Amino acid sequence: MIALIYKDLVALRKALFSLIFIMFIVGFLTVRQGNIMTLPLMFILVPLILLGMLWGSDTKSNVDQYIIPGPVTRRTIVFSRYVFVWIVAVIGTLFTILLKLFLRDGILLEIPWYLIAVTMPLLITIISVIQLPLMYKFGAEKARLIFVVLYFVVFALFSYIGSNKELIAKFMDKLILLDLKIIGLAIMGVTILLNIISFALSTAIYTKKEF
Amino acid sequence: MQNAIELQGLKKRLGNFVLGPIDLTVPRGCIVGYIGENGAGKSTTIKLLLNLMIPDQGEIKLLGKDIREFTPQMKKDIAYVFDDLYLPEDMTLKNVQNFHRKLYGQAWQDKTFSELIARFSLPNNKTIKHFSRGMRMQLGLALALSHGAKLLLLDEATSGLDPVIRDDVLDLLLEYIQNEDHTILVSSHILSDLEKVADYIAFIHKGQLLFMETKDELVDQYGITSLSKEQLAEIDDKAIVGKRPHQFGVEVMLKRSLVPSDLELERVSVEDIMVYMIKGERK
Known part of the structure; x- marks a missing residue:
């Protein structure tokens, strides 16, 4: 497992440096503009970008054919990819909590730290947990096409929500009545459940895959 | 002593191509040359052995164990080299x-690896993408031989x-x-290489394993000679493995046991056997 993470980090070495550099620049600009919330939200895109690059590198080198006969199980190979996403989720969450601790104003101050601790992992992993089984099933190219379709579905959903604001208002009214800790627990449950389902699906697909 | 490889009724369908059913036993301590023309099923067999493909039916045992029961620890005993080195190109030797x-x-042998790298004079500071094909294959072999594996599988590793x-x-x-x-x-396609090192030759043709015999017995079984059409007509059909017509008659590969002992036959190579068997069938 450590070997697989190491392989991924080496394959992404240059891309990671570029990404960190870009994040510093964007961070600097957003701090100057007072739009600090952009910083944690950037982490949502990080696994998406990195997974795309990893898939590209793996497909080009045909590395699966090399590691599957090696001393790892197919389940471990899939698991290592999820661990990669979870590492980004942990870094993003810690970064957001630290940001909250050092901020003097802004929306982050109003959100309790435990809500950040459960919401950030959901936001950072949500796209990846949908994307990973699709990538394992259809390959990176077709998965991207499916994702374009998904973007349209999400867009249509937001349009629907936009034209039915009273429904959202009612939902928010009910949500406010709930204890924030219960909401936090529910978010954590959803995150764990989504990740488990996604991992099980990816493993089932990858176990049957032939090279 | 356990066999290194045991295949029983191994079958795999890939579109119109069907591999097997194959029964093959490879004893320990030998080199087996697995030969056949392009698309005969060599790579498919090796992919099945390495669990890169799932058989439709049949059993695969490596080093006495069913490959479906292999743990990561057991897989350390198997080494493999493909026709290219499938590792990310941005990796350096380090x-x-x-x-x-x-x-x-713990199975990794740093000393062996360093010795092989020095022997092949592979550069430390270059990334794999700057390696020539020969260097990539040398690196692949060095990696395969540096974890104490007992079974080494090579799929067209010397081609090119x-x-x-x-x-x-x-x-x-x-x-x-x-x-x-x-x-x-x-x-391998390069049968002269196998001629130098192999103890056994296994010949696969159109997905079927035609034979697996010791190399020496195999080349002793057949002989080549040039005959006129009249002389050829006197030869038992069963003795003829394959023939190549030429201006003065026909060059023919024959089974020594089925022709008169006074007929002078030249020694055959493994390549002759493969070519004549395939071409003989086409005619």
């Missing part, structure tokens, strides 16, 4: 070594290499096989 050290744990590098590879295989617990299955 990265590759670190990756394998983490992958194979110059004769000097191919000779280095063959030397290394002969050194590896000095340990009687070690076994090699090597598929």
